[in-house]
Amino acid sequence: MKVERKPKDVAVLGAGSWGTALAMVLADNGHHTRLWGHNPVQIEEINRSQTNQKYLPNISLPKLVIGYSDLSEAINEVETIILAVPTKAIREVLKKIVQFRKEPLTIVHVSKGIEPDTLLRISEMIEEEMPLGLLKDIVVLSGPSHAEEVSLRHPTTVTVSAKNMEAAEQIQDLFINQNFRVYTNPDLVGVEIGGALKNIIALAAGISDGLGYGDNAKAALITRGLAEIARLGAKMGARPLTFSGLTGIGDLIVTCTSVHSRNWRAGNMLGKGHNLEEVLDKMGMVVEGVRTTKAAYQLAEKYDVKMPITTALYGILFSGIEPKDAVDGLMKRRKTHEMEDLADILSLNSAN
Ligand SMILES: NC(=O)C1=CN([C@@H]2O[C@H](COP(=O)(O)OP(=O)(O)OC[C@H]3O[C@@H](n4cnc5c(N)ncnc54)[C@H](OP(=O)(O)O)[C@@H]3O)[C@@H](O)[C@H]2O)C=CC1
Numbered sequence: 122m123k124v125e126r127k128p129k130d131v132a133v134l135g136a137g138s139w140g141t142a143l144a145m146v147l148a149d150n151g152h153h154t155r156l157w158g159h160n161p162v163q164i165e166e167i168n169r170s171q172t173n174q175k176y177l178p179n180i181s182l183p184k185l186v187i188g189y190s191d192l193s194e195a196i197n198e199v200e201t202i203i204l205a206v207p208t209k210a211i212r213e214v215l216k217k218i219v220q221f222r223k224e225p226l227t228i229v230h231v232s233k234g235i236e237p238d239t240l241l242r243i244s245e246m247i248e249e250e251m252p253l254g255l256l257k258d259i260v261v262l263s264g265p266s267h268a269e270e271v272s273l274r275h276p277t278t279v280t281v282s283a284k285n286m287e288a289a290e291q292i293q294d295l296f297i298n299q300n301f302r303v304y305t306n307p308d309l310v311g312v313e314i315g316g317a318l319k320n321i322i323a324l325a326a327g328i329s330d331g332l333g334y335g336d337n338a339k340a341a342l343i344t345r346g347l348a349e350i351a352r353l354g355a356k357m358g359a360r361p362l363t364f365s366g367l368t369g370i371g372d373l374i375v376t377c378t379s380v381h382s383r384n385w386r387a388g389n390m391l392g393k394g395h396n397l398e399e400v401l402d403k404m405g406m407v408v409e410g411v412r413t414t415k416a417a418y419q420l421a422e423k424y425d426v427k428m429p430i431t432t433a434l435y436g437i438l439f440s441g442i443e444p445k446d447a448v449d450g451l452m453k454r455r456k457t458h459e460m461e462d463l464a465d466i467l468s469l470n471s472a473n
């Protein structure tokens with residue numbers, strides 16, 4: 122892969138699994154990578170041992186990855202920030218950036234969520250928090266990409282999107298290498314919605330596996346899950362075709378079938394009879410799908426879109442419905458035509 126690039130200083134905010142794996146990709150590309158985390162003890166360990174044992178055990182970090190526990194130092198004079206914290210921490214970190222930063226910068230967000238109640242996508246949260254003069258561009262990077270495999274430099278593909286496609290292409294160049302192939306797609310809404318909503322279906326697939334149901338049930342969840350994601354996405358302004366790409370079906374496949382998926386693993390424990398509190402406690406890592414289920418349930422009401430899997434999962438997570446009863450409920454829905462909404466979806470955004 123021949124990409125002309127000048128080494129840059131780049132800040133990655135969030136020293137969890139994904140922030141650390143992406144910092145490795147940037148360092149492999151020759152960039153001086155400042156990995157900021159809010160826990161000084163963990164950052165000290167990263168710099169002492171050149172590993173992040175809590176999130177990517179036994180993986181050696183390239184020398185160009187340096188840990189920072191001081192946010193103002195980490196973002197000083199960088200043009201680009203990679204925001205890699207869970208959705209619920211995004212506003213807090215943005216508020217700190219605004220406090221310390223005076224010159225405009227590009228923010229690349231890599232988180233997969235939607236904010237409950239405000240129902241904002243992450244790029245919209247960034248627009249809300251950042252004063253105009255501080256923001257050059259917002260880019261999203263998403264797709265089927267477990268940190269564990271990226272950190273082993275296994276072949277991975279992702280997509281970047283932005284309102285300004287020149288900015289998306291610059292971020293494509295920043296990350297792309299022979300192990301990490303980056304595509305572009307101008308459909309910012311579709312890319313963000315696909316990445317966030319697949320976590321709901323992954324929780325459901327984990328529950329199904331935990332109940333002991335087999336591959337038929339999982340294939341049904343993936344395909345019918347995609348249908349309801351596309352139905353909602355189209356109403357929100359996404360291009361339907363995006364959901365057949367990496368950030369749609371691609372991420373659904375990986376998250377619903379991989380043992381690395383935190384959402385699948387959390388669902389699996391729920392299906393085996395553990396309660397939500399116990400499951401989240403045991404995971405010790407972010408399970409974005411839980412909050413996103415609440416947001417998607419609210420979005421389905423707002424846009425008047427049928428989302429039976431999301432609704433069933435909402436019942437399990439927040440209303441005490443037994444997983445087996447939720448599955449029975451899905452199977453006993455009124456009979457229908459598989460493609461009944463396809464015409465709507467295709468006509469809605471064909472002009473986009
Ligand atoms: N892991 C993956 O393979 C992928 C993850 N993503 C997405 O990336 C985002 C981050 O996920 P991931 O890295 O996996 O999550 P992890 O749970 O692995 O790590 C989260 C990191 O964020 C830190 N954090 C939590 N709250 C705050 C805060 N208020 N301020 C600063 N730092 C904070 C955590 O610190 P502490 O250790 O102190 O809790 C931890 O370092 C999620 O939206 C996820 O969906 C996307 C693609 C792949």
Ligand SMILES: O=C(CO)COP(=O)(O)O
Pocket residue numbers: 233264265266267320323372375376381382383384385407408409
């Ligand atoms: O988004 C991911 C892979 O593309 C990570 O999914 P999990 O958060 O379920 O591990």
